[in-house]
Amino acid sequence: LIAMALGVLLAGGALGAYLAGKRQYLYDDAAARILENGRYATRLLARELEMSGFYAGLVGGKRPLAQGVGVDCNSGTWALDARHPLELVDAHSGSGVPVTSGGTNLTCVDGTYVVPGSDLVAVKRTASEASVAAGSALPDLTASRVPTWFLRTDHGLDPLWQIHRPADLPAAALLEPRYSYWEARARVFFLRDYAQYPGDGLPALCMEELAGDAMLARCLVEGVEDMQFEFGVDTSGDGAVDSYRQNPSAAELAASRMVRVHLLLRSPYPLPGQHDDKTYFLGQKAVPGGGDRYMRRVFSSTVILHNNSEVVLP
DSSP: OHHHHHHHHHHHHHHHHHHHHHHHHHHHHHHHHHHHHHHHHHHHHHHHHHHHHTTOOOOOTOOOOOOOSSSSSSSOOOOTTOOOOEEEEEOOOOOSSSSSSTBBBBSSSSSGBBBBTTOEEEEEESSSSSSSEEEEEETTTOOOOSOEEEEEETTEEEEEEEOOGGHHHHHHHHHHOOEEEEEEEEEEEESSSSSSTTTOOOOOOEEEEEEEEEEEEEEETTTTTEEEEEEOOOOSSSSSSSSSESSOHHHHHHEEEEEEEEEEEEOOSSTOOOOOOOEEETTEEEEOOOOOOOSSEEEEEEEOSSSGOOOOOO
16 A cells, blocks of 8 residues: 555656646747747838838839739739838728728728738838849749739839749840849738638738739738737928827828837647736737737837838829
């Protein structure tokens, strides 16, 4: 009996040590995933916002005329309309087509699956480097044969949207070495309430982007539970931020010089013994933890809108 009792005690101790180690492993794994995903998502959005309104380095408000694509995100010529390179949907309701502060219906986004209360942001620009610069193609230019939109520039001509197969650009560059071609970027970032399939309960940062001649949806980061933007608006016209707005008008958005990005990330799975009763602040918005067993963390970044002041609005 004594031996049995000692055996039970030893087995219980070993089991307790195993469970404690397993719990610590789950906590460390969840914290590492949140940190990695949060940093990546923040850097991605910061880069896109920083580059919004960049069109092949054109200065002085010179912009190409809008051009329709095969399947756009709006009934008009939204994707290649350079007049409004930055648009916001504040606190989407989670139903219906998302509508920006400027009145743009983002029809490519299924509002039914957007996380209620989260923001959406649309960014339009060109790539930061020319695929073909003055007749010289980039060494890593893709050999894709999918028709893709490019902004063609030349010092003596107005910029012009053209559609080419990337594999054909080197030959075109040899024929017309004065031209440069910059790939078009049009992206809508939003939070979807599922990552892999509807109802899986894991929210994700997703985007609709111009791919080829149509808009294509893909998800980028799992576990992003809320996303909020605050735009620093220059109301006096002196180039400095006077106030931050959660829901800026189209005119205020055009006068924005900075933006604060706030993301709330959670662990992909509930944790044993965890009870989240905290309140998380995403700028001016307070989000309760919900009393569940998920680990959460807020990531924030402030981004300078370098090109926003150059955009000429109608």
